[in-house]
Amino acid sequence: MDNYAIEMLNITKKFPGIIANDNITLRLKKGEIHALLGENGAGKSTLMSILFGFYQPDGGEIKKDGKKVEINNPNDANALGIGMVHQHFKLVECFTVLDNIILGVETTKGGFLQKKEARQKVLELSKKYGLSVDPDAVIENITVGMQQRTEILKMLYRDNEILIFDEPTAVLTPQEIKELMAVMKSLAAEGKSILFITHKLAEIMEVADRCSVLRKGKYIGTVDVKDTSPEQLSAMMVGRDVSLAVEKKPAQPGDVVLDIKNMSVASKRSKKDAVKNVSLQVRRGEIVCIAGIDGNGQTEFIYGLSGLEPVKSGLIMMNGKDITHMPIRKRLVSGMSHIPEDRHKHGLVLDFSLEDNIVLQRYFEPEFTDKFGFLKRNAIREYANKLIKQYDIRSGQGPATKARDMSGGNQQKAIIAREIDKNPELLIAVQPTRGLDVGAIEYIHKQLVAQRDAGKGVLLVSFELDEVMNLADRILVMYEGEIVGEFSPDKVSVEELGLYMAGSKRMEVGAHE
């Protein structure tokens, strides 16, 4: 009846200790865009790895065009016309776009590359699907969006019929996301079958025809997108109703906890300052949110504030004390907590155990180190166990688990537990929900609001407008290192904010008392 391009029937895959895929059925129709939705650890990656021949399923079978196939390695998958755009691109940075596209399927004559035909084919494909790329540009010099288009062209060049997109929008700007959606639609219209892995519900609603949901390794169901709602999808994904909007009482701002005056931070990349003359205040009991598009000086601003980079000029006062040139450790013990943007670079020592990471900000306190400089291992273990329980941090071997072996959401939970349990006066959170699933995002949002309600000052930097609108009591927009607007979230629309974020509008924001 229906024409399925690929069918994965009753797939089961067990690993020691867990069942990653438990009797999962996924059927991809010809020419449809099929979303695969699930939280981190729901089994999406395992399922895709099976489709690609990295793993062999313990049970179930795979059919292509109704015929049973064996996929023993990625080459088999390729031969069947299955292609994938990975979340982290698999491109050779110092090669050109064209070289990357033909890599592995080069036409050669007498050992010499025949690039002319390849270029022709690439240009044709790029025109046909509106995938504009410069075939001679070197990958490291082009935008993330163009890198992604290169990956898509790579699949098309190989005449793949089944295209898998693994979280393709995570790295794109709103503009680029729109373009990608259009490309996906035109590909589907040409008869390509698309599997779209994501946990962004809005994108599914916009582009997908059908959606299959996985939860904790189990198959929950497949729905027609036109008959469903984001609320229903998210309930299927997390197994309960999730309030996508954050419930919070009106803020009751108290004393000023952070007061920044005319702060500038030099840029590492150019001669211009990355942060220019920024002044802002954070009061106890409010969430101040810095909105903006990634790369507009937010990172440098936080580096300057937390002491990771020196500030060029200006004054930073915390609780009335000048901390402008204070060493990092001193800032942290005098009431600053910092949930860093990059949890792998700054937030965690990945090869340390979970417990050692949990005491990363406190290991030197008398509670954890005796007067001879020896660590109190028992106290550390106890404290770690307490936080693991309190914040529901899940891991394979409890406090002894290596941080590297934990899922992204649980790594982030560990950092948040560590920073919040320090009982800070000022909590700085940078992109605290990046790359996390709906369940974890909801949890983290609740924690941030709880901190606010407990009378802490919260400074949130986020690139996600939804998050900004949901959490902020006050919104500051940062554009090219400057604060270009200040808003109350209930008095501004997303569209209006977007104009400020893109630099097409600005207001004078002076020092406000």
Next chain:
Amino acid sequence: MNKEKTKKTSILRNDGFQTVISSILCILIGFLIGYIVLLVINPKGAGDAILAIMKNFLYYSSASAAKKYLGTTLVKASALLMCALSVLFANKVGLFNIGVAGQYVVGAGASLYFAIALGMPWYVSLLAAIIFAAALGGISGFLKSYFNVNEVISCIMLNWISLYCVNMLLSLVKESSTPYTRPLSSANKDGLLPNMGLDKIFSNNKFVTIGVVLSVIMAVAVSILLDKTKFGYELKATGMNKHAAKYCGMKEKRNIIVTMMISGGLAGMGAAIFYLSGIEQWMVQQTSIPAMGFNGIAAAFLGGLNPIGAIFASYFIQHITSGGTYVDKTMYCTQISDLMVAFIIYLCGFVFFFKLALNKYLDKRDEKIAAKMNEGGEE
């Protein structure tokens, strides 16, 4: 039955167990390759030569002679152990201290100069060796943390600078007729490390001093420092992720310098307990850096980068190095012993390779077991 299987796996998965297995495997393959080379050169004496290397001091049939030479091997092994500790300490902090050889040289220079020229007692000379070698290590650490100079490059250059400076310095205290420094036994008896009766155990081998004991104590101390203290925690955090170390307020630049200083100090101490035992004099015309430091790198890796493992690895490497001198020189050229030892030491570097291979094998096996369990149906 399944339970038993998982139990068995867990022993094989144990890190320490894997290191021991891999180390032994490396040693065996090293011997095998050495044996094959000996066979190629001269098949007649190959078996005897390999046996001589393995036997070392057991070459002597009298028990007292064997004990005496065991003592000598121990003295050399203790210096090697200090070098191995130096290497592994830096490694824990993510640094490759190839300057251990130069720091060893400076330690030798400082200890001998203080003992012979300044007539200082042993403990002052020992301290001087540690301080100067630590300072040398500190230079590389400083360049690394403030100017991002690769520590391997700066260490290698400092190795040569150290060698020729020490040669110059020790020329001031050399014997008039030979290129060797004056023997401590005549120049400054107080400069010798005390025996504390240890010489009696090893058939009156007067070179066996408290240095042997000191080196083992240092191994334990390093182990405790790294695993149990706040300081070790900071150093490891810096080594594994210096960005995170900075983020949580550790002084990551200082940590790198301190690490290189401690690492250098360990190597310098190794030189001091070797030369202050009086076992050897420094040859002031030498144009190659003593192999002790470089062998320390091999010993550290053979011992699985574990201070306690290094004790055994150092002894083993010194054992075969000393054993090499007993190879029949009428059948093989004089370099053969060094060559044999080099083969074995070289293979020692493969410990981590074998560990990796073992883990891959175990992963595959686990997957197969899991697949089988599945065929047997649900449980």
